[in-house]
Amino acid sequence: MHLIETRELTHVYRGSIRALESVNFIAERKARIAVIGPNGAGKSTLFKHFNGILKPTSGGVLVRGEPITKENLREVRKFVGIVFQNPDDQIISPTVEQDIAFGPINLGLDEETVAHRVEEALRLLGIEDLRERAPHHLSGGEKKRVAIAGILAMEPQVLVLDEPTAGLDPQGVEDLVTFINRLPEDYGMTVIFSTHHLDLVAEMADFIYVMDRGKVMGSGTVEEVFARPELLTRAKLDVPPIPRLIRSLQENGVEIEMAYTYRDAEKAFLDAYMRER
Numbered sequence: 001m002h003l004i005e006t007r008e009l010t011h012v013y014r015g016s017i018r019a020l021e022s023v024n025f026i027a028e029r030k031a032r033i034a035v036i037g038p039n040g041a042g043k044s045t046l047f048k049h050f051n052g053i054l055k056p057t058s059g060g061v062l063v064r065g066e067p068i069t070k071e072n073l074r075e076v077r078k079f080v081g082i083v084f085q086n087p088d089d090q091i092i093s094p095t096v097e098q099d100i101a102f103g104p105i106n107l108g109l110d111e112e113t114v115a116h117r118v119e120e121a122l123r124l125l126g127i128e129d130l131r132e133r134a135p136h137h138l139s140g141g142e143k144k145r146v147a148i149a150g151i152l153a154m155e156p157q158v159l160v161l162d163e164p165t166a167g168l169d170p171q172g173v174e175d176l177v178t179f180i181n182r183l184p185e186d187y188g189m190t191v192i193f194s195t196h197h198l199d200l201v202a203e204m205a206d207f208i209y210v211m212d213r214g215k216v217m218g219s220g221t222v223e224e225v226f227a228r229p230e231l232l233t234r235a236k237l238d239v240p241p242i243p244r245l246i247r248s249l250q251e252n253g254v255e256i257e258m259a260y261t262y263r264d265a266e267k268a269f270l271d272a273y274m275r276e277r
């Protein structure tokens with residue numbers, strides 16, 4: 001049984017816009033999955049099916065092997081938490097603290113548990129000092145952290161993030177990447193995210209789905225997908241700089257190991273340099 005599975009999922013908005021076309025998607029426990037594709041590819045639409053925000057036009061969505069129904073919708077929402085692209089859509093309360101408490105209160109948790117979860121979420125996102133602030137007056141990056149904290153406080157097993165790094169400064173991106181990477185190991189969570197920053201994909205994901213115009217054009221491990229430049233070009237994407245540079249060096253006769261993350265590339269370059277000496 002998969003944690004999340006879509007079978008031939010098709011979504012048509014307002015009778016004419018075909019946003020998803022027969023999408024088959026699988027997420028397992030502790031997976032780190034990137035969904036990449038150009039604007040309008042259908043990434044957000046796909047995510048909105050993972051916890052029943054949208055209903056399939058045809059095909060199906062299974063969460064823990066069960067279709068989403070009216071009866072289990074609450075449980076599904078507890079299980080799959082989505083952080084949307086625009087944090088303003090998710091902010092509802094007058095203070096950050098209350099905003100983060102909103103989800104856990106709605107789950108019917110007691111006061112002590114809610115307080116504990118809010119503290120934990122504030123600490124994990126490093127936003128304790130924002131607790132009394134009005135969310136609407138925060139910067140974009142701060143709002144994003146608050147939105148993530150609000151979803152985490154519900155302790156979902158699957159965390160879905162729609163472009164989590166958009167609008168963050170470089171330090172914010174680094175902090176978020178480190179934080180997200182800890183979730184599968186530390187909490188057994190599954191993380192699914194979309195991004196236009198392809199250089200971050202290898203840092204944050206093990207598996208990639210490439211989408212374009214509502215369809216999955218291809219999928220595979222980071223190594224498999226980045227070894228297929230034609231697949232990325234077809235989806236109007238490009239191989240990220242690190243593997244592209246290494247591939248070019250290899251083609252020019254340099255003996256160097258392929259790498260996808262900054263750290264692996266650093267090691268590959270040092271090894272290649274030592275070999276040459």
Ligand SMILES: Nc1ncnc2c1ncn2[C@@H]1O[C@H](COP(=O)(O)OP(=O)(O)OP(=O)(O)O)[C@@H](O)[C@H]1O
Binds near residue numbers: 017043
């Ligand atoms: N509420 C809606 N009503 C009608 N059409 C919609 C709606 N939401 C999205 N669409 C259309 O569905 C298609 C897929 O949009 P979606 O937001 O899922 O793409 P995306 O891959 O997330 O794009 P981006 O990278 O720009 O966020 C687009 O053509 C979009 O215009």
